[in-house]
Amino acid sequence: MPEGKIIKALSGFYYVLHHDQLIQCRGRGVFRKNKVTPLVGDDVVFQAENELDGYILEVKERKNELVRPPVANIDQAILVFSAVEPDFSTVLLDRFLVLVEFNQIIPIICISKMDLTNQEQEKQILNYADQYKEAGYEVILTSSETETGIEQLQPHLENKISVFAGQSGVGKSSLLNVLRPDLDLKTNDISTHLGRGRHTTRHVELIWVGNGLVADTPGFSSLDFNEIEAEQLTNCFPEIQRASENCKFRGCLHVSEPKCGVKEKVESGEIPDYRYEHYLNFLQEIKDRKPRY
Template sequence: MLLQGTLMKGYAGFYYVYADDRVWECSLRGRFRVKKQDFIPGDKVQILPGTESKGTIENVMERKNVLVRPNIANVDQAMLVFALATPDPDYNLLDRLLVQITKAGIEPLIVFTKADLIARDSTPAVDYRTIGYRTIPISSKTGQGISEVIQELKGKVTVLAGPSGTGKSSLINALNPGLILKTGAVSQKIGRGKHTTRHVELLSVAGGLVADTPGFSSLYLPKMKREELQDYFPEFSPYKRNCRFASCMHDKEPDCAVKEALSNLDIPASRYDHYTTFLKEVIENEQRY
């Protein structure tokens, strides 16, 4: 009987596969060795279980997507981790990541950490949940929101994104007390040197798999046509068909319904700001090709 599983990592000639809620140490069928097939974490495989959690990889499925950095296949979602305080959220970076991730065909999940540091009744500067993004405020200190994050990770392959110091490692530790990742500024300094190459791996966390290194670290927006950018601002869509020009970029054009919604406070000012900032970048990039 073959088991469906997901490759977590390859190491010293063995492949570690997560299947049936546990980890199997697998070797490859000869034909894969002959074909020099490259397996990467996230690959969906079928394994033939043997004794003592050992097995062999019998089949590998076609990939639905591949992320380059970190190199992972079949990524279901990206968890964007931003702190509500210390450091204050960088909304420009958050909006930039939302564009990158959505364009890559990956579902975003926004997690705001360190909720214990702000007043319970304080409202966020930008209401990402109302825009339509899955958004969870959490605290790794008090446990607030942790069970909601567990629900979202279950059965999925997740890559983390977000600045350092926002509590990504602390969150993984809170989700999975058995697994201790280094946290805080000090251990980051003495951590892996910049020049040490290392392989990415998926960690088994809360019934799902999470990449151990953050992704989407590039600040550059992906190449796209200027008309496409507004698709990544879903809160514009109820208004844009009322703009005078069908080709409206919602920038300098007269009779723009998006700008009218902005002045009525129906669109958050910082989102619109970032849209116009990104639009300039996208147009500059267009001219390079």
């Protein structure tokens, strides 16, 4: 049986890329029975009724998946956050980073709209960029208008499946239009009344950008930590994970335990206060979560 990759899902149809051909497939009823939903990015076994239509018979094992947006087998997440309009938010970025790290997806932080910053704002963004680099993240400063940072971003997309994610209105579609001008993806200005962008992307689709596949997604509609346990949160903050090796007690949650390697790094300024504060807030959120049965 032929195998391929789902690159688009729309109205109950799955568009499977097989060599250079796109086959429009439906899912077999057995998927509903087994509560398996094929996702964009899935590697599948299918049966072709003819050259253009077929049925998906099997979904191969996934290395990861996101629920919202529904994408599987992602190599990396390009987290697009604007420097201004809307203002750069470390707490929102850290929520994205935790979810991406938990799903074992490599994050790349892309700070957009650098052309709109004044001198003071630029200085602050550069400071944040240095701190996130120090934590261990790749950070790229970009502008769709001046094409700043595009050359730096392009090589990261080669031979990878990437998901572009971030809050609405930060310029994800604008960046993709610069990376591949023929896309002409729809973009909307910020709604000044709401202070945020209007959703312009309607479905998830993998598109070719250079030699890589990119998902332009409708954005994360859920940023909760329902799947993450308290003891797993440390692993979602690389600099906290490294510092935790010096904690006296195994299973230290870095809150009030004595001889905590993480708190020592916070006090010395090696871990920024806001990163530690976000860790504590997220930890409390996980602890306060209603138990699942």
